[in-house]
Amino acid sequence: MPDKISITAFVNDAPVSASVEPRWTLADFLRGALRLTGTHLGCEHGVCGACTVLLDGAAVRSCLTLAVQINGRRVVTVEGLSPPRGLSVLQQCFRRHHALQCGFCTPGMLVTAHALLAETPCPAREQIVDAISGNLCRCTGYIPIVDAIEAAAAHPRSAGGSAS
Incomplete structure (x- = not known):
């Protein structure tokens, strides 16, 4: 069995030090050691997008990223998108537009949408569709999700939908 490797990182703005295989x-x-279970595992091949997290601000598939790769970096999970109290504008828009049903894809969709809105605060509808095209939803369909992201981008209090 290989030796464990020590890593330090910031996860949801909290410093984390751990020894990982x-x-x-x-x-x-994230799920096992840190108990951040909002990051869902679906296909474990990088296809479904349920495990999407932000790594130094970029959306990545956490099922394809090794834990040792976060050493010295910043990770934000779906848990880290919420303000200290309540929901972010993006999360409120998902709720208002019924952009979820079973909720399995929702964390990955939220993280992907957050990354899009951080990079492109006022995306065109086609840009939203393109951004979430790598996230699979088997329940809701994509129209309410696109509507929610569009509403978050248009929200006056939001800086691209990411503020509360």
Whole structure:
């Protein structure tokens, strides 16, 4: 068995130090070691998008990223998108537009949408569709999700939908 590797990172703005096995995925580390279970595991091949997190601001698949790769970096999970109290504008818009049903894809969709809105605060509808095209939803359909992201981008209090 390979030796564990020590890592330090910021996860949802909190410093984290841990010893991880070289084979652990970021998803396994977040869910198992840190108990951040909002990051869902679906296909474990990077296809479904349920495990999407932000790594230094970029949306990545945590099932394809090794935990050792976050050493010295910043990770934001779906839990880190919410303000200290209540829901972010984006989350409120998802709720208002019924952009979820079973909720399995929702964390990955929210993280992907957050990354889009951080990069492109006022995206065109086609840009939203393109951004979430790598996230699979088997329940809701994509129209309410696109509507929610569009509403968050248009919200006057939101800086691209990410503020509360």
